[in-house]
Amino acid sequence: MYRSPRITLDQWAAFQAVVEEGSFAGAAERLNKSQSSISYAVAKLNEQLPAPVLQLQGRKAVLTDEGHVMYRRATLLLNQAGETEDVANMIASGLESEVTLAVDGLMEPTTLVPVLEQFSQDFPSTRLRILETQLSGTVEMLLEKKADLVIGGQVPVGYLGTPVDSCRMIPVAHPEHPLFNRENGDAINDYELRSWRQIVLRDTGIRRNQDAGWLGSEQRWTVSHFSTAVKVLKAGLGFAFLPQSWIEEELNHGLLKMLPLAWGAERHLTLYLMVAATDAAGPATRALADIIVANCPSQSLTD
Template sequence: MKLPRISLEQWAAFKAVVDEGSFARAAESLNKSQSSVSYAIARLNDLLPAPVLELAGRKAVLTREGKVMYRRATQLLAQAEAAEQTAQLLARGIESEIVLAIDGLLEPGQLIPVLDQFSQRYPLTRLRLLETQLSGTTEALLEKKADIVLGNQVPVGHLGTPLKSIRMVAVAHPDHPLCQTGADAGINDWELRSWRQVVLRDSGTRREQDAGWLGSEQRWTVSHFSTTLKVLRVGLAFAFIPYDWVATDIQQGTLKIVPLSLGAERQLPIYMMMAASDSCGPATSALAELLKQHFAGSGDLAPLRTPSGCTSDDGP
């Protein structure tokens, strides 16, 4: 590997002269002598194909090349500072990455405010979202593919913090025959069997399941609710789908809730589960606490305790 000829100290001197407007003020901001700053700039000009600073009277002025190199120097110094901060965080036990598995039942847009808050508190911890379906969610927990798992089934031997209740509704296009029945009459399961249904495919590798009521003679199986919505919007089928995924369509009239007999619906709980609740890092604990607070404030459930084994952290 070829080492760079110009040191970070020289780039820092260059940036300080530009930012402060003079060699004297740059030296003061860097806590160095003016002669050392002047020497660093002279060496910088010698090592580059074209000078980055020229003297106009007693003032240093950026050259055309200097304007480009100033932007590069700023980025370089910021990256070096970020690398040092990352090393400090790692030394304190703060995770460099967190994997969050989200079951398809939970419309992911609800998590954006949480992820934004977390990133502001832990800007150097990367977040990786793993979108799973059915047994794929359980696998993410059991095989430790994720640090935090949001799903509706708690495997034996694990604890789950209830976050939210998902309302599952039967939905179709307003012009679909299922939506032409009067709300008072209601449609029973035998009538549903005659119509095409869209169901969700299992993302797990150990077993395959299909999500939803499976009584229809015709079924189209898809991998994501976004595909289900596209099929529903053109009137080709009906589906049981989380209300959060179709709330906007129902409000705009592009989709309609199928009137089922006795107002039948399903309610599915969403739990937060920790892959290693006894050894959560501070960033993982903070994200878990933010998730808990976010959903407790949504009105779905009462405030809940911090997941067992994880302690909240206010961030670095």
């Protein structure tokens, strides 16, 4: 059964101020109240609690053992009350309670870490929902307004995209894959690749599935995420076109190796930031877009 608190926030605030200012006079000045009202609030607080939290030693108020505990709890309570009022003010000003960001799997996750850190500092009361999508599923998030912001490799007609990253898709396999043991040692053409198992990424789209990067291999294994593809490749079970940013460590340690394709075939993709509804975007959504543009390595795309 709910029990209404007997002690008010004003009393806790007076208690906190006395502790932090070291005197009733200092607390009164800080809270812009009379010293007598501060003294009364603390005295009433001592009466209402099972044990006093402050004791007078001369002209100085000193925390009791119980007071040390209650000071920490009072500080937490007052901070939460202040945050609640901040949230109410933000909602009244049109600030979103939640922002949804859809990110295509082509973007290596650590790229967004500084973005998330800054957004959490600037908008601590706004929840952030991140959706990991692939291929046409990324576009669907935008077209169907299931996300406020989208990072993907395709900009649909009617939308604008700001370049925020680039992706180099390279063909790789385990160093002991038979493709590296060909007798003539010539570069591999696409016809030869079709004879080997290719690992491809599953499209998260519902309306129009894509097989981006698939060469029409006789054998095809489909996985849901690049991290799964990396594990399959390290086991020597096929080849795949993967973002170089996802496999830098494996390449450096010789766990995966780039296939020598004819004419150095590879794919270079640009990743764009898109806003689902520019005119209806709230302040948190617009701020997150600005943070992404400022922190992601887009400068290299325009140099």
